Amino acid sequence: MPSFTVSCPHCQKAVSLQTSSLSNTVSCTHCSRAVLDSGPVEADSKNFAMLIQSPKPVVVTFWGNNCAPCQAFKPVVEQVAKQKKQYRFVRVNVNQHPDLAKRYRVRGVPTVLVFRKGRQQATLNTALRKPAFLQWLEEALD
Secondary structure (H helix, E strand, O other): EEEEEEEOOOOOOOOEEHHHHHOOEOOOOOOOOOOOOOEEEOOOOOEEEEHOOOOOOEEEEEEOOOOOHHHHHHHHHHHHHHHHOOOEEEEEEOOOOOOHHHHHOOOOOOOOEEEOOOEEEEEEOOOOHHHHHHHHHHOOOO
């Protein structure tokens, strides 16, 4: 089974995952808290392709360091991630990983892409308030 590494969203320590574990609740080996079910996981060029292969739909937010709309949208995504356990949430910093932004044709931030088993299903090119984001997700994954 292929494995890859992500940073725990709680303790920021590296956690090794198997691709077969993407549909399960996985606990951090350091802090014992949920790694994938508690909020967006930071993705990089090494783990992105594996993360989007999840059997659960994957919601990827591309964001930038100096982007005010991104900062306003961040808590919305975090709240929705805690509410919608049937999805996986991933974040990509375009300043640190411009190769991923280029590969997925991200022209501005924030941009949200939705994947099902590695295939892109939907794109959102703006920040939304929580009710509108929830509605967009439901429609995108319908």
